[in-house]
Amino acid sequence: MRTTRNLAALAALGLALSACASEAGNQATESAENTAEVQEDVEFDAGTTMAELNEAGAITIGTKFDQPGFGLLNPDGVPEGFDVEIGKLIAAELGIAAEEIEWVETVSANREPFIQNGQVDMVIATYTINDARKQLVDFAGPYYLAGQDIMVAAGNPEGIQGPDDLAGKNVCSVEGSTPAQNIRDNYPEATLTLFDVYSKCADALTNGQVQAVTTDNVILTGLVAGNPEGFELVGNPFTEEPYGIGLTLGDTDFRNFVNDVLEESFENGSWADAWDRTAGAITGEEAPEPPQVDRY
Amino acid sequence: MQFYADNAGLFWDAFLTTLGMSVLAGLLAVVLGTLLAAFRVSPILPLRGLATFYVETFRNTPLTVVFFFIIFGLPQIDFVIGFFPGSVLAVGLYTAAFVCEAVRSGINSVSPGQAEAARALGLTFGQSLRQVVLPQAFRTVVPPLGNVLIAMVKNTSIAAGFSVSELSSLLPRLVNANAGELVLVLVGVVACYMVITLPAALALNRIERRVAILR
Numbered sequence: 001m002r003t004t005r006n007l008a009a010l011a012a013l014g015l016a017l018s019a020c021a022s023e024a025g026n027q028a029t030e031s032a033e034n035t036a037e038v039q040e041d042v043e044f045d046a047g048t049t050m051a052e053l054n055e056a057g058a059i060t061i062g063t064k065f066d067q068p069g070f071g072l073l074n075p076d077g078v079p080e081g082f083d084v085e086i087g088k089l090i091a092a093e094l095g096i097a098a099e100e101i102e103w104v105e106t107v108s109a110n111r112e113p114f115i116q117n118g119q120v121d122m123v124i125a126t127y128t129i130n131d132a133r134k135q136l137v138d139f140a141g142p143y144y145l146a147g148q149d150i151m152v153a154a155g156n157p158e159g160i161q162g163p164d165d166l167a168g169k170n171v172c173s174v175e176g177s178t179p180a181q182n183i184r185d186n187y188p189e190a191t192l193t194l195f196d197v198y199s200k201c202a203d204a205l206t207n208g209q210v211q212a213v214t215t216d217n218v219i220l221t222g223l224v225a226g227n228p229e230g231f232e233l234v235g236n237p238f239t240e241e242p243y244g245i246g247l248t249l250g251d252t253d254f255r256n257f258v259n260d261v262l263e264e265s266f267e268n269g270s271w272a273d274a275w276d277r278t279a280g281a282i283t284g285e286e287a288p289e290p291p292q293v294d295r296y
Numbered sequence: 297m298q299f300y301a302d303n304a305g306l307f308w309d310a311f312l313t314t315l316g317m318s319v320l321a322g323l324l325a326v327v328l329g330t331l332l333a334a335f336r337v338s339p340i341l342p343l344r345g346l347a348t349f350y351v352e353t354f355r356n357t358p359l360t361v362v363f364f365f366i367i368f369g370l371p372q373i374d375f376v377i378g379f380f381p382g383s384v385l386a387v388g389l390y391t392a393a394f395v396c397e398a399v400r401s402g403i404n405s406v407s408p409g410q411a412e413a414a415r416a417l418g419l420t421f422g423q424s425l426r427q428v429v430l431p432q433a434f435r436t437v438v439p440p441l442g443n444v445l446i447a448m449v450k451n452t453s454i455a456a457g458f459s460v461s462e463l464s465s466l467l468p469r470l471v472n473a474n475a476g477e478l479v480l481v482l483v484g485v486v487a488c489y490m491v492i493t494l495p496a497a498l499a500l501n502r503i504e505r506r507v508a509i510l511r
Contacts (some may be wrong), residue, residue: 026398113478135500136476176468193379194465196457200368202460205372 004049012219038092051255053121054095061087062106062120064195068222069279070126079103083124085274086143086245086262089121093261098228107192109176117244123246126216128178129294138251140258142291143271147237148179151205151215151224154232158211162236166190172201172210179215181238198223206230216241218279225282242291259293266290299480313376314462315451317384318492322389322445329395336400343378359454362386367458375421385454391448398440402433435507442500446493448477463488481509 044051051061063083064071070081088098106114106125114120115137129139152169158169167189171181175194184192193210195201202214202223213220217237224231245262247255265271267280272287278290280287300307335347354362363386370377377385406429414424456465463485470481 026305109471112476132473172459174468175465176472178472180469181473195459196468200457203368207368207376209371209376286491295493 006250060102062123069282082278097241128241129244137245141244142242144243146216146241150234151213151220170210172213321387325391332396333399351393379459394444416454438504448498
């Protein structure tokens with residue numbers, strides 16, 4: 001008697017929960033085949049980070065595990081996406097095979113400590129280059145230019161065209177992110193609703209608890225692709241977010257090396273190829289013009 | 297020190313939010329939990345069944361899932377609740393199950409002779425519970441109840457993931473804005489929690505000593 005009652009309770013709960021599971025959470029990215037050719041005979045000056053990594057034959061890279069198109073953990077426990085492909089390109093130039101890369105999840109709040117403490121060799125995680133962060137870590141790149149944009153319910157019932165239309169509206173983003181701070185500083189009339197992950201923003205938009213979601217356009221594109229009937233992108237980016245690769249502060253040799261690898265990938269097409277297989281496969285958009293590497 | 301001075305307003309607001317959530321959810325949990333405990337020892341079978349069902353449901357569900365259910369699940373059946381009230385409700389409902397069990401253990405510790413004597417004097421079930429059993433039961437449950445409530449204060453941190461700007465939500469926010477000050481942020485947040493939990497623990501110690509009974 002007791003058992004059946006408890007089971008019924010569980011079943012009712014499970015039913016209610018499955019109803020609110022987010023579409024955005026379970027979109028599967030196309031499995032991306034790695035085509036980067038691993039360099040067998042590469043020589044680096046002794047004592048450099050490149051020589052150390054080459055010697056060890058392994059590298060630890062921090063990336064996001066929850067960002068469709070850039071870094072998303074697939075069901076096999078391997079992350080895939082544009083950031084991941086860039087990591088494989090760099091590893092290949094260091095003579096390290098893709099299987100030898102150890103992927104570590106980095107979230108927005110722990111990227112600097114992970115680099116500073118040496119828990120990762122580099123961070124490729126939709127990581128915006130800015131001056132405050134340059135005090136703590138070095139940036140190679142940028143390898144992609146994103147911009148803050150707005151996602152609304154399909155049909156745009158509130159008629160939101162840009163950030164100025166957000167006044168008086170409930171706007172969702174993630175606590176601790178640059179887009180959230182931008183809204184706080186520059187559009188204080190918008191009411192911020194802040195979760196810890198973007199998939200909750202998608203749920204809140206579906207439920208009508210917020211009228212808009214704002215963050216980098218590439219992240220929003222992933223969410224729209226997960227639920228094209230429910231969401232749409234305003235498509236009017238109002239900031240510039242250059243994504244860089246975070247490295248230990250002061251390791252200029254390594255930064256120059258990574259910049260060289262990036263520039264080479266821009267030229268030989270492997271960058272555009274990586275885009276087409278990952279983020280491009282989701283959005284259906286062609287690879288954009290590669291950005292100019294900033295050797296500051 | 298400069299860092300704390302610059303962010304004093306943020307810390308203060310977050311502290312008040314956590315404190316407010318703790319007080320409101322604590323009240324809800326203690327009132328509802330006591331009521332449930334009364335149900336669980338009542339002679340009326342449906343009430344006993346209802347309370348047992350409640351306790352087993354909430355005690356065996358992770359708090360994050362309870363949050364999800366209230367914040368994102370209920371709106372799907374057109375019951376939209378604000379993030380702060382929803383969080384208070386989630387923490388309060390969840391903690392009530394634990395309060396119920398703590399109070400019930402206290403009730404069971406009162407010797408059956410007490411209740412039998414009360415009934416023999418002609419008190420109703422409610423009267424004997426209110427005037428004889430519960431006053432004795434509460435004395436023995438002060439320490440376990442203290443544990444439950446302190447755990448509850450820390451459990452309010454889950455609301456950070458559901459759009460309540462309480463103390464834990466300062467971690468990502470301040471770390472992102474002051475990436476070099478990670479340790480200061482952590483110390484500040486921990487200190488704020490302790491400002492709530494340490495006095496609560498001291499007060500509970502006091503109460504425990506004051507109401508101690510010799511058996």
